Amino acid sequence: QLKLVNPSQYRFEHLVTQMKWRLQEGRGEAVYQIGVEDNGLLVGLSEEEMRASLKTLRRMAEKVGADITVLREREVDYDSDVPRKITEVLVRKVPDNQQFLDLRVAVLGNVDSGKSTLLGVLTQGELDNGRGRARLNLFRHLHEIQSGRTSSISFEILGFNSKGEVVNYSDSRTAEEICESSSKMITFIDLAGHHKYLKTTIFGLTSYCPDFAMLVVSANTGIAGTTREHLGLAMALKVPFFIVISKVDLCSKATVERTVKQLERILKQPGCNKLPLLVNSDDDAVTAAQQFAQSPNITPIFTLSSVSGENLDLLKVFLNILPPLTNSKEQEELMQQLTEFQVDEIYTVPEVGTVVGGTLSSGICREGENLVVGPTDDGKFLQLKVCSIQRNRSACRVLRAGQAATLALGPFDRSLLRKGMVMVSPEMNPTICSVFEAEIVLLFHATTFRKGFQVTVHVGNVRQTAIVEKIHGKDKLRTGEKAVVRFRFIKHPEYLKIGAKLLFREGVTKGIGHVTDLQAITTKENGLEESLGSGQLSF
Numbered sequence: 001q002l003k004l005v006n007p008s009q010y011r012f013e014h015l016v017t018q019m020k021w022r023l024q025e026g027r028g029e030a031v032y033q034i035g036v037e038d039n040g041l042l043v044g045l046s047e048e049e050m051r052a053s054l055k056t057l058r059r060m061a062e063k064v065g066a067d068i069t070v071l072r073e074r075e076v077d078y079d080s081d082v083p084r085k086i087t088e089v090l091v092r093k094v095p096d097n098q099q100f101l102d103l104r105v106a107v108l109g110n111v112d113s114g115k116s117t118l119l120g121v122l123t124q125g126e127l128d129n130g131r132g133r134a135r136l137n138l139f140r141h142l143h144e145i146q147s148g149r150t151s152s153i154s155f156e157i158l159g160f161n162s163k164g165e166v167v168n169y170s171d172s173r174t175a176e177e178i179c180e181s182s183s184k185m186i187t188f189i190d191l192a193g194h195h196k197y198l199k200t201t202i203f204g205l206t207s208y209c210p211d212f213a214m215l216v217v218s219a220n221t222g223i224a225g226t227t228r229e230h231l232g233l234a235m236a237l238k239v240p241f242f243i244v245i246s247k248v249d250l251c252s253k254a255t256v257e258r259t260v261k262q263l264e265r266i267l268k269q270p271g272c273n274k275l276p277l278l279v280n281s282d283d284d285a286v287t288a289a290q291q292f293a294q295s296p297n298i299t300p301i302f303t304l305s306s307v308s309g310e311n312l313d314l315l316k317v318f319l320n321i322l323p324p325l326t327n328s329k330e331q332e333e334l335m336q337q338l339t340e341f342q343v344d345e346i347y348t349v350p351e352v353g354t355v356v357g358g359t360l361s362s363g364i365c366r367e368g369e370n371l372v373v374g375p376t377d378d379g380k381f382l383q384l385k386v387c388s389i390q391r392n393r394s395a396c397r398v399l400r401a402g403q404a405a406t407l408a409l410g411p412f413d414r415s416l417l418r419k420g421m422v423m424v425s426p427e428m429n430p431t432i433c434s435v436f437e438a439e440i441v442l443l444f445h446a447t448t449f450r451k452g453f454q455v456t457v458h459v460g461n462v463r464q465t466a467i468v469e470k471i472h473g474k475d476k477l478r479t480g481e482k483a484v485v486r487f488r489f490i491k492h493p494e495y496l497k498i499g500a501k502l503l504f505r506e507g508v509t510k511g512i513g514h515v516t517d518l519q520a521i522t523t524k525e526n527g528l529e530e531s532l533g534s535g536q537l538s539f
Helices: 009-025 047-064 115-124 142-147 175-181 195-207 227-236 253-268 282-294 312-321 328-335
Strands: 029-034 067-076 084-092 101-109 154-160 184-190 212-218 241-246 275-279 298-303 340-349 353-362 364-366 370-374 382-385 388-391 394-396 398-400 404-408 422-424 432-444 454-459 462-471 482-489 501-506 509-521
Touching: 009 029, 009 047, 009 084, 029 047, 047 067, 047 084, 067 282, 101 115, 101 195, 101 227, 115 154, 115 184, 115 241, 115 312, 154 175, 154 312, 175 394, 195 227, 195 340, 195 454, 195 501, 212 227, 227 501, 241 253, 253 275, 253 298, 275 282, 282 298, 282 312, 298 312, 328 353, 340 404, 388 398, 432 501, 454 482, 454 509
Parallel strands: 101 184, 101 212, 212 241, 241 298, 275 298
Antiparallel strands: 029 084, 067 084, 154 184, 340 353, 340 422, 353 404, 364 398, 370 382, 370 422, 388 394, 388 404, 432 482, 432 509, 454 462, 454 501, 462 482, 501 509
16 A cells, blocks of 8 residues: 555545455455555655554554554655655454464474474463473473473464464463463474374374474584474475574574575475575564465574574564465365364363364364264264364364364263264265275385385374285386375275375385375165275285
8 A cells, every 4th residue: 555644435435345355365464565556666655644544544444343563664765855664564353253363383393403492482481491491381291301302292372462462371371361362373283303203293294284384493403313304294295384493592603504504505405495584683574474475485494592582582573474374265165065073182081071182174063063973993983962162272162164173072982982083074974995096206215115015104184004005007116206006004994085195104114195096985874885896806
């Protein structure tokens, strides 16, 4: 917008309608640049015009029910004696049908790179003492506290209110209070860095569908251990990532620069083909967030310290402006489909009964709804009722596509459930299969990959060992080769979708691909009935 000085009533209404539309497109967020012509020419406004324009913008925002924050101001050299400025303003309104805007960020990085500590500092609001105090609240098991290593997946929340200020546990708030006073919530998925827990990390990346990944690299060790592998995983699953170089208080500037150069070199390699963007000021952080959302090739790099707190604010500015990836249209399309909920975790809670945690991948789920869950070991689907729903530790009536939550199922028998099941609406008639085909690329294998080989397959929240039954058109595969392969699950049938991303591993063997064909087993009320074709395969 060039300037918004004293608009007429008609023009004002028009601007308000335009703002509503922009907010809906950006799922509740829009950035206005004032003092810029429509063709992108930086004209700038004098002090008085800028004040009037901001006043109009505030009036517009009030009318829509949104809040505005000034992101940055710049002076421009224009042929005039009066100093002229450009201002960037973030307008944020929480959509009527939800409590807050929601983003999920997975946290990756080598063991001891400072992932949990960084999250502890962001979510607790206190700096670390250099001895790991900040991360104690994130650990879920005693052995994690003793060894200082994360082995399970934990969730941490960081909120931003409509003015762009951080809302975290600092003023002894509870999780419910954070949810209530935030207009934007970022859920961090803290994953394990140690090689031993790689399967847990893969599970976290495939099943929790993060919007972004944050790769943490320690400044004093640089790229070591599982860093490259985690980078590869994020790229294989097409999760846009940004990089945080931590522990800069421990080493000299030269060491930090060396680590940055090392990262830039790797990011520019033909395999990665990314454009590194080093963030040194608030201005860079704003630019990085906007560019990063528009083109996935840009990778912002932050250098910070969880102990001295250096540059931590830049990361907060970046996270505050980071827009969601899918636009409102895609989400509405998903919400119109039938309900499908992925089961990622199962708990038993006293006086509540069985509780399942996971992500709603499509449709809408309401309290009191009847769904079916499966497939069980013999391929059946069982009926159940959703008693109550919780999101980010506070009760919620309706769950929409793409949101993560926990559902209480009442007296449902826990032993019938396992990770990797789905809860779907009864009219969906879900397809389940034991045999499926996938187009794969073999990333790394010591010898040749051939028929009869057993691998652990990850597809979404499904994780099971499968046998290679056939490689189409070839006898064996070597590293880097592509082929269509038929797999058979060894234990029980699973619910899969065509086009789903697939990762498999076994020892040092790794590969990625997508599901191309399923041999469906049809389920009937009176038990299991196999459809023709999947039972009689001849080799």
